[in-house]
Amino acid sequence: VLPEPFAADLTARRRARVSEVLEEHHGAAALIVSDLLNLRYLTGFHGSNGALVIDGASAVLFTDSRYVQQAGEQAPGVTVELGRDVLNDAVRSTADRPTLVEGEHISAGRWLDLSRDHPRLALSGHLVEDLRTIKDEAETAALTAACEVSQSALEEILAEGVVGRTERAVARRLEWLLAEAPGEGPGFESIVAAGPNSAIPHHRPTDRPIEAGDLLKIDFGASVAGYHADITRTYVAGLEPAPWQRDLHAVVLAAQAAAMERAVPGAAIADVDAAARDLITQAGHAERFGHGLGHGVGLAIHERPLMGSGSDGTLAAGMAITIEPGVYVPGLGGIRIEDTVLVEDGGCRPLVTLSRDLSTVR
Ligand code: ZN
Ligand code: ZN
16 A cells, blocks of 8 residues: 555645744745645645645645646645636735745746735745655655665666676666556666766766676665655675775765764754764765765655755754765775665664665676
């Protein structure tokens, strides 16, 4: 049975929370939601065009004729209105009340026009995105299911054998397995990177065959009920790991463990990043870990909270994040170990049980 993170009672509770935040912090009467993932989060509607007006207890979703029927089915408890320029329709429906719009998702030109025509409008910041950082039980169940589906697919392809196949063939096969599994298939384009290509953090799979002795880095994940898994494992193809591969792997594994240890409710995100980064720096690889420690994950593969050294955020119970330190040695190879984890009271809990050891795959 697949999780149902958009059940009517759940989306109603999320909309009620939006109304509370509007009153408490913004003194605005209404919020107009036009980001499609925020729309899905707050209503269950999963189309490509819509604008939702949350105004006290009422919720009105404007969409165009392609989606009116679908919105009626997917968004229980929401009034669906046929619109044309849905953002404009939504703005007009709020008459002359102070109203927020989502500036993250409209163009600068559109905002100039809107704010000139309607001085009562203001920008909402990351209001809904911040609410989305704390997952409820159904969302957690969807993330867990996505991780389980992903894990099974990786285990299956490793059992088939990967040495001698190309990066591209392995990526396609992995995505086929994810597509066949319960859920919505691959949540993003898989990274399969072998040998020197593993030193490229976001390498796109090529026709290079996976050869014995290569480091093999696989970063992938399924989406289930809209929620994404994000997992990276690194292996050695065909041979026992070489000493330099073991050394590099040990540093990254220790860095990930140190960050997981620190990833508890109330922890400053910059400190969690530093827990991993300090170990990598001490091992002499400071310049070889150029990206942040991770990111929030949910309806989007990359969402709030931002998880880098410059982040001024704090972790809270219910957040779903990735912890993914990596060390990349140009021309030689790279290792990343990434887990999707849930921040819970007392610690953080990885949603995958795949071994993180540097094992040999055939
Ligand atoms: Zn990833
Ligand atoms: Zn990631």
